[in-house]
Amino acid sequence: MNALFLSRLQFGLTICFHYIFPPLSIGLGLMMVIMEGLYLKTKLPIYEQMSRFWTSVFALTFGLGVATGIVMEFEFGTNWANYSRFVGDVFGGPLAAEGIFAFFLESGFLAILLFGHGKVGKKFHFFATVMVFLGSAFSAVWITIANSWMQTPAGYKLIYKHGKPIAAHVTNLLAVLLNPSSIDRLVHTLIGALLSGAFLVLSVGAYYILRRRHLDFAMRSIKIALVVAIAASMLQLVSGDANARMIARYQPAKLAAFEGHFRADAPSGMSIAGWVNARAQKVYGLRIPGMLSWLLYWNTQHPVIGLDKFKPSDRPPVNPVFQSYHLMVGIGMALIGLAAAGGFFWWRGTLFNQRWLLWLFVFSALGPLVANEAGWFSAEVGRQPWIVYGVLKTSQGISPHLPASQVLISILMFSFIYLLLGILFVFLLNRKIQAGPIPLPATGAPGEHVSVQPNVRMDA
Amino acid sequence: MTLELDQIIWFILLGILFTGYAILDGFDLGVGILHVFVKEDQERRLLLNSIGPIWDGNEVWLITGGGAMFAAFPYVYATLFSGFYLIFMALLAALIFRAVSIEFRSKLESPHWRALWDWSFALASLLATILLGIFVGNLAIGLPLNRKGDYVGGLLHLVGPYPLLVSITTVALFTMHGAIYLSLRTAGPLQAKVRRWIGPAITVFIISAVTTAMVTLVYHPRLTSAFRHNPGLFVFPVLLMLAIANVPREISRGKDLRAFISSCLSIVFLLVVLSIGLFPDLVYAPNHPQWSLSIFNSSSTFYTLNVMLIAALIGMPLVLTYTIYIYWVFRDKVRLGSHSY
Numbered sequence: 001m002n003a004l005f006l007s008r009l010q011f012g013l014t015i016c017f018h019y020i021f022p023p024l025s026i027g028l029g030l031m032m033v034i035m036e037g038l039y040l041k042t043k044l045p046i047y048e049q050m051s052r053f054w055t056s057v058f059a060l061t062f063g064l065g066v067a068t069g070i071v072m073e074f075e076f077g078t079n080w081a082n083y084s085r086f087v088g089d090v091f092g093g094p095l096a097a098e099g100i101f102a103f104f105l106e107s108g109f110l111a112i113l114l115f116g117h118g119k120v121g122k123k124f125h126f127f128a129t130v131m132v133f134l135g136s137a138f139s140a141v142w143i144t145i146a147n148s149w150m151q152t153p154a155g156y157k158l159i160y161k162h163g164k165p166i167a168a169h170v171t172n173l174l175a176v177l178l179n180p181s182s183i184d185r186l187v188h189t190l191i192g193a194l195l196s197g198a199f200l201v202l203s204v205g206a207y208y209i210l211r212r213r214h215l216d217f218a219m220r221s222i223k224i225a226l227v228v229a230i231a232a233s234m235l236q237l238v239s240g241d242a243n244a245r246m247i248a249r250y251q252p253a254k255l256a257a258f259e260g261h262f263r264a265d266a267p268s269g270m271s272i273a274g275w276v277n278a279r280a281q282k283v284y285g286l287r288i289p290g291m292l293s294w295l296l297y298w299n300t301q302h303p304v305i306g307l308d309k310f311k312p313s314d315r316p317p318v319n320p321v322f323q324s325y326h327l328m329v330g331i332g333m334a335l336i337g338l339a340a341a342g343g344f345f346w347w348r349g350t351l352f353n354q355r356w357l358l359w360l361f362v363f364s365a366l367g368p369l370v371a372n373e374a375g376w377f378s379a380e381v382g383r384q385p386w387i388v389y390g391v392l393k394t395s396q397g398i399s400p401h402l403p404a405s406q407v408l409i410s411i412l413m414f415s416f417i418y419l420l421l422g423i424l425f426v427f428l429l430n431r432k433i434q435a436g437p438i439p440l441p442a443t444g445a446p447g448e449h450v451s452v453q454p455n456v457r458m459d460a
Numbered sequence: 461m462t463l464e465l466d467q468i469i470w471f472i473l474l475g476i477l478f479t480g481y482a483i484l485d486g487f488d489l490g491v492g493i494l495h496v497f498v499k500e501d502q503e504r505r506l507l508l509n510s511i512g513p514i515w516d517g518n519e520v521w522l523i524t525g526g527g528a529m530f531a532a533f534p535y536v537y538a539t540l541f542s543g544f545y546l547i548f549m550a551l552l553a554a555l556i557f558r559a560v561s562i563e564f565r566s567k568l569e570s571p572h573w574r575a576l577w578d579w580s581f582a583l584a585s586l587l588a589t590i591l592l593g594i595f596v597g598n599l600a601i602g603l604p605l606n607r608k609g610d611y612v613g614g615l616l617h618l619v620g621p622y623p624l625l626v627s628i629t630t631v632a633l634f635t636m637h638g639a640i641y642l643s644l645r646t647a648g649p650l651q652a653k654v655r656r657w658i659g660p661a662i663t664v665f666i667i668s669a670v671t672t673a674m675v676t677l678v679y680h681p682r683l684t685s686a687f688r689h690n691p692g693l694f695v696f697p698v699l700l701m702l703a704i705a706n707v708p709r710e711i712s713r714g715k716d717l718r719a720f721i722s723s724c725l726s727i728v729f730l731l732v733v734l735s736i737g738l739f740p741d742l743v744y745a746p747n748h749p750q751w752s753l754s755i756f757n758s759s760s761t762f763y764t765l766n767v768m769l770i771a772a773l774i775g776m777p778l779v780l781t782y783t784i785y786i787y788w789v790f791r792d793k794v795r796l797g798s799h800s801y
Contacts, residue, residue: 060563066516067559071552073526077541078548081610084541088534089760093768096531099524100775107520108782111513112789115799119789169761399542401610410549417556424560428567438798 004398006407007079012380013411014071016373017418021065023372026140026190027197028058029133032113034224036126045440046216051129053217053437054201057429059114062136064425066107068418079407083387083397089169090156090176091146098142106135140193144186145177150388151379152250154179158391168391184246185379188239192375194232195335195368199361201225202342204433206361209352214436219352222361226346229339236332241295248296251389252305253314254382257321259283259292261306268292268304273326276319281308283322316384325378331371338364466765467755470532471739473772477528479731481521483637483724488515490638492558492585493631494657496578501571503650504578505801508562510645510794512801515562517783519555531768535609535758536742543603543611544595547618551591557584566801586631593630597623600734601680602744605751609743609758625675629668633727636661636707640720647793655711658719662708669704682744683737693736700729 031054039047073095076084084091112120112128120128155175158165170176202225208218247255255261260276260283261268270292274285290300307315338360345351352358387394488511495507511518530537541548557580565577601622604613639657646654676683687693703725710719738744743753759765 063559063563066519067556067563070519070523070555073523074541074548074552076530077526077537078545079542081538081542084530084534084538085609088530088537089764092527092529092531092534092537092760093764093771096524096527096768097771097775099520099527100771100779103520103523104517104775104779104783107517108779108786110516111786115513115797116789117799118797170764170767173763173767399538399545399610400608401606401612402542402545406545406549406615409546413549413553417553421556421560424564428564431567 003402003404003407004395006404006411007398007402008394010079010407010411010414011075013418014068014075014414015376017422018065018068018072019373019376020369021061021068022136022140023189023193023196023368024061024200025058025065026133026136026193027195027368028054028061028200029129029136029197030194030228031197031201031224032058032129033133034228036129038224040122040126046220049437049440050217050221054221055113055129057200057432059110060425060428060432062106062110064421067421071414079399079402080387080397081399081402083392085167086165086392086397087150087168087388089167090149090153093170094142094146094149094177098139098146102135102139102142104135105138106132109135137190137193140189141186144189145179145182148182148185149176149179151185151383152179152181153388153391165391168388180250181243181246184239184243188236188243188375191232191236191239192368192372194228195236196372198225198228198232199335199368200365202229202361203363203365206358207433208436210355210358210362217437222342222351223346226339226342229335230343233332233336233339237336240329240332245296248304251383253307253310253316254321254379256305256307256309257316257318257382258325258378260318260322261292261304262308264306264309265303266306267301268306270295271322271326273330274322276322278318314385316382321378321382324374324381328371328374328378331367331374335364335367335371338367461762461766463759463762463765464756466762466769467759468740469769470528470759470765471735471742471755473769474525474528474532475731475735477521477525479728481518481525482727482731484518484521485515486634486727487511487638487641488518489558489585489589490634490636491642492581492638493589493635494638494642494654496582497657498650498653501574502796503653504574505566505796506646506650506794507642507654508565508581509796509800510642512562513790514787516559517786519559528768528772532760532765533742533753533755533758534760536753539603539605539609539611539743539753540599543613544598544618546615547591547594551588551595554584554588554591557581558588562801589631589634590627593627594619594623596630596734597626599743600626600676600683600737602682602741602746602752604747605743605745605753607748607751609751609753622675622680625668625672629665629672632661632665632668633730636665637720637723637727640707640711640716640723643716644720645794658711659708662711666704683734686736686739696729696732696736700726700733703729 032051035047035051035054038044039051076091076095109128109131112125113132116125116128153168155170155172155177156168157171159167159169201221205218205222205225208214209222244255244258247258256268259268259270260274262281267290269287269289271283272286272288274283274287276283293302293304294300296302296304307318338357341357342351342361345354345357383389385393385395387397491507491511495504498504498507526537529540561577561581561584565574565581568574598618598620603611604617606612636658639654639661642654643651643658687697703722706722707719707726710716710722740754740756741752742755742758745751745753760768
């Protein structure tokens with residue numbers, strides 16, 4: 001085990017754990033904005049109860065996002081010093097901008113959001129909620145732009161010393177920010193975040209209904225979440241399609257790895273599920289011939305660039321990319337199905353009697369989390385062996401004098417801390433869910449505004 | 461605008477970001493170290509909630525400072541972060557535990573649970589302060605580098621006597637700063653308890669600061685050469701001494717706010733004096749001074765520095781406006797409510 005392998009493992013491990021939380025914060029942020037907005041508009045106390053409950057869940061995910069996020073800001077320098085030297089002129093800017101335009105905004109207004117009740121007016125409190133949501137979304141904007149530049153670098157020139165490239169310098173800021181993959185990837189990431197929040201709310205709401213607890217709270221939460229889930233899961237399909245076309249054009253090796261497509265100048269099929277034997281250049285499993293060609297070019301016979309266009313040393317590891325990509329797509333499809341089923345039964349007026357669907361909702365919260373991770377994995381591993389696609393190899397980006405033993409120590413340390421945090425997060429989240437929302441003040445019957453589902457008993 | 465001017469401006473801006481961090485998170489860390497010295501849950505909660513709404517935003521100054529260093533001086537960022545590898549990994553662990561301790565501690569009623577997270581919060585705050593002090597101490601005396609700018613000194617070199625001395629001074633400074641902050645934000649018998657911590661903290665800080673100053677004068681003359689060549693710069697060490705001396709004076713007269721401002725100014729002038737001593741180097745290489753990373757040989761391009769400057773000029777006034785507003789909202793003495801930690 002060398003420092004390079006260990007550094008990649010460390011980065012993968014730390015970002016994998018970190019990436020559970022920011023999407024949840026962004027997704028729950030939108031939920032808070034909608035619920036508090038409804039409260040301001042309707043003055044119904046139930047919406048205040050809802051926004052406060054989901055804000056307290058948000059606080060937990062946000063806290064863990066901050067605690068694990070600072071690690072990422074350090075790791076570029078600690079483990080990837082040569083990468084930092086090479087791309088600092090381009091890559092440092094978005095990171096600094098993330099601090100100035102996103103982190104300050106969200107952490108500042110979070111103080112008002114969490115502790116400002118009674119100290120500021122209701123409208124200003126709502127404004128603070130919107131700012132926290134925007135701050136968390138801006139953070140996604142900057143970091144996705146920075147990462148997209150690593151995928152499809154643009155707007156730079158290479159600086160050479162003794163005939164070797166030593167640095168990338170910005171020549172056109174706009175081209176850096178709006179590099180060919182920025183917008184497609186940003187949209188995909190943000191929708192993925194909205195799905196995380198929506199399905200967590202769906203999951204908890206469905207659990208309460210199945211357990212006959214907090215019914216008004218649960219039904220209203222589910223309806224809001226279902227609207228977001230239906231819209232976001234459908235849009236994610238459109239966005240996924242746009243991303244595939246973009247990748248076909250700018251990172252053909254990655255796209256070929258997604259589908260295990262080896263032969264150049266041949267039409268490519270699409271697997272529903274399968275296993276890639278990279279040595280035999282074969283994919284075993286259920287495969288629709290010509291489907292990828294058709295999806296990309298509306299023609300089942302259109303050739304798709306295959307992996308054998310690339311030197312073996314320039315290819316990503318095929319099977320891991322294939323598997324994580326198909327996991328993401330599969331979950332995405334399942335989420336569309338779940339959201340659509342929810343919408344259908346809502347329209348029929350029997351949503352809250354479909355126990356099988358509610359049980360699926362309970363477990364659906366894991367769906368977007370796993371899909372986000374799998375999508376990130378396929379995007380990043382699919383970029384290999386490059387750290388900046390076509391410009392700098394991952395092996396060239398490492399800190400040159402870093403002893404493997406020190407990296408190993410840090411991996412053990414992070415593994416221990418993150419395992420502990422993961423357990424505590426699940427424990428505290430579960431406690432919060434079991435405790436439920438803070439009861440409404442006794443004045444007025446809590447259920448009196450309920451106008452739905454007379455066939456659900458309200459005496460729970 | 462010239463490249464040189466931009467490089468100097470970014471040196472100053474980085475200084476402002478890290479000074480902002482030291483002032484703001486300085487009292488958070490001080491409160492973290494001190495809060496275990498009261499025993500009752502209610503009192504500990506009051507102390508924790510004095511920083512509850514704001515500590516998180518204060519830490520952002522460090523994150524933004526790191527990002528700005530990456531953007532403006534990528535070679536310095538790469539050298540420092542890879543050179544201080546295990547120190548920074550331990551700092552990360554400390555900052556993680558600090559963040560989650562305050563978040564977790566009031567989630568359960570159990571006294572064992574709370575004691576566990578209180579001690580985790582205190583030790584994490586102490587460790588973070590010690591490590592930040594070690595970092596600043598090493599920065600002051602420089603790091604052995606190779607021709608490519610990589611640190612070549614090994615781990616033990618980083619915990620030499622001078623960095624440890626600076627570290628002790630930092631712990632004393634943040635403890636003093638935190639105690640004065642707590643006196644501002646508490647009332648009644650708790651305030652009386654808190655005020656008793658200020659005197660010892662000031663004493664330890666002044667002793668360690670004077671020791672550090674003398675050791676610097678004797679063993680690290682490079683840090684003082686700028687002052688010897690430009691005697692006019694002596695105004696800053698003088699202001700530093702006046703600010704420090706004013707802290708006990710204001711405390712004894714019961715003027716806590718003025719004492720707090722003096723404590724903030726002490727931090728400002730400490731970092732100003734350090735910056736003047738370092739200028740124009742950011743990482744001085746004592747083994748081969750020509751390999752030092754200065755603001756002139758390790759910055760980003762003119763174009764990037766300019767773009768970043770525009771971003772900072774748009775962003776930082778906004779940040780300052782709402783930061784000041786938020787501090788204003790939470791200016792009262794702390795009380796516990798249903799949303800407190």
